[in-house]
Amino acid sequence: MDKLIIQISSGRGPVECARVVAKVKEKIVAHAKAAHIALDTIEEVKGDLKGTFLSVTLLAFGHGVRDVFQEWEGTIQWIAESPYRKFHKRKNWFVGVSLFDPGAAQKWNPKDVVFETCRSGGPGGQNVNKVETAVRGIHQPSGISVTVTDTRSQLQNKQLCLQRLEEKFHAVQAARLAEQQQSQWQEHNELERGDAVKVLKGNLL
Template identity: 40%
Template sequence: MGKPLINTKIIQITSGRGPAECCWVVAQILKHFLEAVNSKGIDYKILQREKGIENMTLHSVTVQLKGNNLSRFLSQWTGTIQWIGTSTFRPQHKRKNWFVGLYEIRKSEQFQILEKDITYQATRSSGPGGQHVNKVSSAIRATHQPTKMQVLVMDSRSQHQNKKIAKARLQEKVAEVQLEALQSGIKNQWKNHLSIERGNPIKVFKGKDFKRNTIVKDFKKQRCALKNELRNQLKN
């Protein structure tokens, strides 16, 4: 049997245009979500957090996941999440149902640059070090061809060492730009999610302790209907 396929996905938990209470729910959902991620042995990296107005709240958070069977795992989380409880910030508020969204971000960007996409050019170092440095072309200019981004490294007198440093810095620079583009894409994508679906939550939590709420009301109705049907049959 072959090894399980390891893939990468990016999700965002967001309050949409919800108030501070929804931002509080986002922070709580993040804790529960990461606990579930860890229990499944999935690696994660938080790419972006947007804090809410109140302390300990998040307007949104973007998380990168890496592991196998991610689609199956996310199918249990992706969608609208409901919290039933009294507002922490407005205890007299009549509203008891608060909704946030957890969605997968479809991405085309790759956060890992390839060696074949980098070109290196040796150049003479300049600055402190004087004539001894300038005698050797030890500095390295690295260019990421797909994005045309460049870095110049002259940290070491070793060309080989500067090349390694250049690749690492170029990776950081490209990833930073790609993340900015991803975040911009998230905002554009959220134009389609400004109205979070409230009718069919994928998960329901309740109370200040944020316990999972097992939804049994639909099954209860079915059981009652079956009982009534059985009674009617016995009467006849």
């Protein structure tokens, strides 16, 4: 099964662009559903206002995922009146969408994970106090770690820990890849000058 990291960014755009990030995410989620592609949100950087995001990082699973989402890569133009600034003349807002192959960065291998167990604190009765059900997973090459105490089952916590650790690993890798390509779209003026791969219209509320 193929994997693909999808990042949506407002660059240095105003709050309207941060709102467009949320709207574009909705469109991409719908696109994934129609194509029967599994999609997880692995990181969201919230904006100053409710419902806005400076960036969103998604992880797609499925066969031929890059072909499915290739049409989204680049500058997205959204045409709408500002819901935040009344009488504002500008109606064109731009965000950037980048696609990253997780394999282009450090490779994820569950065999690189070392698990530690410990007693889980908090409520739950004698089982929680006496049995080491909490699980901490450490990805040795990167040093990334995750601790899970969700259930009383050490096995279930271990499975959850591995899943969350992989998601966190991919989020870190995506951030590093994004830094390498930052010059392509971080400056918002560059986003506006680029040819939009998609032009969308719709209320931003």
